[in-house]
Amino acid sequence: MMLRRWIITLLAAxxxxxxxxxxxxxLSVSFMAPGEASGFPPPLFPANPGLDNYRTLFGxxxxxxxxxxxxxxxxxxxxLALLFTVPAGYAFAKLRFRGRDATFRLLVAALVVxxxxxxxxxxxxxKAMGLVNSYAGALVPWLAGIFGIFLVRQYCLSIPDEMLxxxxxxxxxxxxxxxxxxxxxxxxxxVTLALFVFLSSWNDFxxxxxxxxxxxxxxxxxxxxxMSRQHVQDNELxxxxxxxxxxxxxxxxxxxxxxxxxxxxxxxxxx
Amino acid sequence: xxGLSIDGARKSFGDTEVLKGVSxxxxxxxxAVIVGPSGCGKSTLLRAVAGLEALGAGRIVIGSxxxxxxxxxxxxxxxxxxxxxxYPHLTVYENMAFGLRIAKTGKAEIAEAVRRAAEILNIExxxxxxxxxxxxxxxxxxxxxxxxxxxxxIFLFDEPLSNLDADLRVRMRYEFASLHxxxxxxxxxxxxxQVEAMTLADRIIVxxxxxVEQIGSPRDLYERPATLFVAQFLGTPRMNILSATATVNGxxxxxxxxxxxxxxxxxxxxxxxxxSIGIRxxxxxxxxxxxxxxxxxxxxxxxxxxxxxxxxxxGGGEPIACQLRDDGSLxxxxxxxxxxxxxxxxxxDADGRALARRPAE
Ligand SMILES: Nc1ncnc2c1ncn2[C@@H]1O[C@H](COP(=O)(O)OP(=O)(O)OP(=O)(O)O)[C@@H](O)[C@H]1O
Ligand SMILES: [Mg+2]
Numbered sequence: 001m002m003l004r005r006w007i008i009t010l011l012a013a014x015x016x017x018x019x020x021x022x023x024x025x026x027l028s029v030s031f032m033a034p035g036e037a038s039g040f041p042p043p044l045f046p047a048n049p050g051l052d053n054y055r056t057l058f059g060x061x062x063x064x065x066x067x068x069x070x071x072x073x074x075x076x077x078x079x080l081a082l083l084f085t086v087p088a089g090y091a092f093a094k095l096r097f098r099g100r101d102a103t104f105r106l107l108v109a110a111l112v113v114x115x116x117x118x119x120x121x122x123x124x125x126x127k128a129m130g131l132v133n134s135y136a137g138a139l140v141p142w143l144a145g146i147f148g149i150f151l152v153r154q155y156c157l158s159i160p161d162e163m164l165x166x167x168x169x170x171x172x173x174x175x176x177x178x179x180x181x182x183x184x185x186x187x188x189x190x191v192t193l194a195l196f197v198f199l200s201s202w203n204d205f206x207x208x209x210x211x212x213x214x215x216x217x218x219x220x221x222x223x224x225x226x227m228s229r230q231h232v233q234d235n236e237l238x239x240x241x242x243x244x245x246x247x248x249x250x251x252x253x254x255x256x257x258x259x260x261x262x263x264x265x266x267x268x269x270x271x
Numbered sequence: 272x273x274g275l276s277i278d279g280a281r282k283s284f285g286d287t288e289v290l291k292g293v294s295x296x297x298x299x300x301x302x303a304v305i306v307g308p309s310g311c312g313k314s315t316l317l318r319a320v321a322g323l324e325a326l327g328a329g330r331i332v333i334g335s336x337x338x339x340x341x342x343x344x345x346x347x348x349x350x351x352x353x354x355x356x357x358y359p360h361l362t363v364y365e366n367m368a369f370g371l372r373i374a375k376t377g378k379a380e381i382a383e384a385v386r387r388a389a390e391i392l393n394i395e396x397x398x399x400x401x402x403x404x405x406x407x408x409x410x411x412x413x414x415x416x417x418x419x420x421x422x423x424x425i426f427l428f429d430e431p432l433s434n435l436d437a438d439l440r441v442r443m444r445y446e447f448a449s450l451h452x453x454x455x456x457x458x459x460x461x462x463x464x465q466v467e468a469m470t471l472a473d474r475i476i477v478x479x480x481x482x483v484e485q486i487g488s489p490r491d492l493y494e495r496p497a498t499l500f501v502a503q504f505l506g507t508p509r510m511n512i513l514s515a516t517a518t519v520n521g522x523x524x525x526x527x528x529x530x531x532x533x534x535x536x537x538x539x540x541x542x543x544x545x546x547s548i549g550i551r552x553x554x555x556x557x558x559x560x561x562x563x564x565x566x567x568x569x570x571x572x573x574x575x576x577x578x579x580x581x582x583x584x585x586g587g588g589e590p591i592a593c594q595l596r597d598d599g600s601l602x603x604x605x606x607x608x609x610x611x612x613x614x615x616x617x618x619x620d621a622d623g624r625a626l627a628r629r630p631a632e
Binding site: 160162 | 348421
């Protein structure tokens with residue numbers, strides 16, 4: 001028994017190491033001097049660790065602006081996505097209205113269509129609306145993700161009807177029920193969804209590349225790609241850029257850990 | 272406070288009619304219990320009164336107000352659900368205060384109302400806990416507390432005790448009775464447990480397949496069931512039913528060929544009319560008497576003080592149950608004389624309707 005547990009722990013540690021090694025090396029390289037990482041064999045640690053790459057990034061390259069752009073776009077995308085998907089998911093689960101199930105089935109069916117297929121029509125549509133080269137256009141695909149609606153709906157299904165009815169008898173309006181009863185219960189799933197949208201929009205490359213023409217509007221991934229075309233040789237600088245891109249979401253992810261998917265319905269109903 | 276009157280309530284889900292014209296009057300301050308088998312429409316009726324289901328036809332009047340088209344919160348009712356339906360993210364205090372907060376009642380007034388309800392229910396010590404940290408019985412109390420705080424004109428309870436274990440159920444039953452005595456609020460209480468109905472009700476409404484089968488005091492229903500269904504639904508062990516055929520001189524022949532005397536009826540029965548004869552287990556007397564018939568004891572269930580004895584008549588037929596004080600003298604396989612007193616018999620016609628007795632002079 002003991003031996004088996006040791007072996008499993010060892011295997012898990014090994015997998016974890018394999019996963020995290022590239023990240024650690026990325027961090028390590030970002031502190032190296034130009035060209036240092038291209039030696040053979042590549043060094044694990046910098047000979048003279050320094051912040052030059054970061055100085056270049058925030059100085060002449062002006063990554064601060066793109067960082068701010070990305071933060072703005074992702075925050076707005078997350079906020080807007082929650083604003084639309086959470087009430088929609090709740091409505092599909094718990095409110096009675098004509099065509100509810102048919103509409104929902106249609107939405108779920110649309111999930112199988114890959115997002116890339118929709119990009120060109122969407123671009124043309126937004127062009128007609130004059131939203132190309134604006135953050136409004138960059139945000140549109142995030143507004144009402146079907147997956148988010150689906151996720152929220154599945155969670156709402158587990159909320160007992162009687163609880164909502166009790167609130168109705170208590171005099172709460174539909175809006176009050178959503179805000180004061182449903183949302184607090186959904187906290188874990190809302191946080192998970194927020195994180196999911198934030199991460200995807202933060203890492204998204206294709207759509208901002210298509211819709212944003214103006215350099216000043218670029219988000220981090222687009223700006224870094226542009227930079228890598230100019231500095232093909234400079235791996236160390238690129239790694240520093242990757243660190244700047246990864247760090248915020250990593251911190252966000254870790255700090256919200258205690259929220260995801262912890263049950264909150266406990267004690268409402270029997271048993 | 273106010274009375275409740277339901278008039279011709281109809282409700283269908285799709286093609287199935289669940290309520291088929293139910294009319295009930297509950298007097299002010301009365302404790303009325305709706306009983307009936309599973310699926311007969313009890314919950315649907317209660318939810319219609321609460322305004323959670325819209326009726327297809329019919330009216331609901333509370334006090335002097337027609338509430339048929341009002342929102343649940345405007346009807347002056349409070350409901351306790353079978354599942355309690357507490358808000359899991361709120362403390363006991365906040366659960367009870369929720370309705371008043373929505374109504375924008377003053378802080379001090381809310382605190383006072385919650386304190387009073389908590390005192391009545393003995394849950395003052397639990398006010399800061401979340402529902403997850405409560406036992407089943409405590410959750411039940413909180414659910415009742417949430418109802419009390421609203422100071423409703425009518426309490427609606429849907430099988431509030433069915434999730435509790437047997438012991439707690441008996442205790443809470445007692446508390447419901449004393450709560451009603453304290454508050455005196457008109458109450459409509461749904462259960463499928465006939466013991467709850469018998470012990471709690473001022474009046475019992477027996478619902479069957481979406482229709483009212485009989486309304487009356489527990490004693491009324493027990494002593495004078497209007498139908499075979501009511502006769503068998505109330506009372507444990509169930510009433511024995513023997514099929515028989517009327518003969519002359521107010522007598523009848525049982526299926527096994529024996530004759531017994533019938534109680535005096537309002538109208539004479541045509542000889543040859545099929546009837547069902549009902550007798551409650553506790554009304555059968557064991558021991559020699561004129562008119563006693565010999566029975567074999569097929570099986571004895573000893574319950575301590577009482578025993579249920581299953582008697583098998585000569586010539587076959589269903590065994591009949593007989594309940595008596597157990598002195599340990601009876602043995603399975605013994606043959607004993609048993610007597611079915613004519614004045615304790617219930618008579619039903621072929622449709623299961625009770626046959627009227629001749630009024631006593
Ligand atoms: N929302 C609904 N949609 C369709 N049918 C329903 C709905 N609610 C209830 N029914 C049906 O109506 C009938 C009566 O249901 P109801 O819940 O009133 O029964 P009940 O007497 O409360 O039974 P129980 O003792 O099991 O709680 C049942 O046959 C049930 O299947
Ligand atoms: Mg029910």
